[in-house]
Amino acid sequence: MVYKATHRIGDCSIALPVNTHEADNTLEKALTTHPAFRWAALSDVGKSRDVNEDACRVEPEIGLFVVSDGMGGHKGGHLASGIVTEDLPVMIENKLHTLRSGRAHAVRRVFKTTLAEQSKQLWMEAVVGEHGFREMGATVVVLLIRDSRAYVANLGDSRIYRLRRTGLKQLTRDHSVVSELLEAGRILPHEAQTHEARGQITQYIGMDDTKAAPHLRTFALRKGDRLLLCTDGLTDMLDDLAIRRILTTNADPDAACRALVDEANDAGGHDNITVVVVDCVKA
Numbered sequence: 064m065v066y067k068a069t070h071r072i073g074d075c076s077i078a079l080p081v082n083t084h085e086a087d088n089t090l091e092k093a094l095t096t097h098p099a100f101r102w103a104a105l106s107d108v109g110k111s112r113d114v115n116e117d118a119c120r121v122e123p124e125i126g127l128f129v130v131s132d133g134m135g136g137h138k139g140g141h142l143a144s145g146i147v148t149e150d151l152p153v154m155i156e157n158k159l160h161t162l163r164s165g166r167a168h169a170v171r172r173v174f175k176t177t178l179a180e181q182s183k184q185l186w187m188e189a190v191v192g193e194h195g196f197r198e199m200g201a202t203v204v205v206l207l208i209r210d211s212r213a214y215v216a217n218l219g220d221s222r223i224y225r226l227r228r229t230g231l232k233q234l235t236r237d238h239s240v241v242s243e244l245l246e247a248g249r250i251l252p253h254e255a256q257t258h259e260a261r262g263q264i265t266q267y268i269g270m271d272d273t274k275a276a277p278h279l280r281t282f283a284l285r286k287g288d289r290l291l292l293c294t295d296g297l298t299d300m301l302d303d304l305a306i307r308r309i310l311t312t313n314a315d316p317d318a319a320c321r322a323l324v325d326e327a328n329d330a331g332g333h334d335n336i337t338v339v340v341v342d343c344v345k346a
Contacts, residue, residue, distance in 0.1 A: 110332030116140035126208035200269035238266035
């Protein structure tokens with residue numbers, strides 16, 4: 064096992080070699096390269112909140128990216144997303160090391176079991192933990208790049224998008240009341256933006272003792288694929304057309320992250336905004 068230090072920049076933490084030093088930036092960001100991908104991450108409190116309840120974690124050595132949006136009030140939400148981004152990568156990495164098969168179904172099973180375990184652990188922490196945040200919970204999106212494939216999982220309404228020449232595609236499924244109403248044809252897309260149930264999610268990390276059921280998918284990566292992980296602080300402010308335009312016109316991952324956050328803030332910045340952009344440079 065290679066020993067790693069955690070480089071924390073605000074609410075984004077990155078596993079880096081031990082000989083690194085911390086940077087203190089108001090606008091938290093990170094940028095690095097990898098033989099198979101380049102990536103950048105940016106998290107901002109937005110214009111309406113005092114506390115950033117988003118968190119993200121990047122483990123470049125194993126190609127793992129995690130973004131979480133906390134719920135349960137300022138302190139509870141901040142704590143929940145922090146627990147998820149600290150604990151979940153360790154759980155996933157440990158299970159990946161014990162895999163006898165590297166086939167896609169085995170990796171998907173790792174995602175399914177670890178997210179369910181993390182959800183139960185956070186629920187127990189909320190019920191019997193010393194912090195006293197009984198309504199604590201968090202959304203999560205996870206991306207793993209392994210053997211030229213991408214593995215995606217989510218609970219809640221944080222998202223992962225893929226940009227290809229064919230266009231922008233949402234890879235995750237929103238676990239929300241509004242999404243269910245849209246799928247059932249009970250409301251129209253333009254009604255979703257102002258619906259009274261907006262923001263009510265149906266699956267998340269920390270939901271009672273019911274087993275969480277993450278949405279899972281995997282696909283073969285292509286050179287030139289661009290992946291975006293984000294919280295709803297971005298997608299509530301910018302529609303898919305705006306997101307596609309920004310990702311298309313900013314070739315550098317760091318510039319893309321900054322442009323996404325800046326435009327979300329210009330549109331109102333009603334929530335915390337966290338984005339991670341990952342470019343596939345080798346398929």
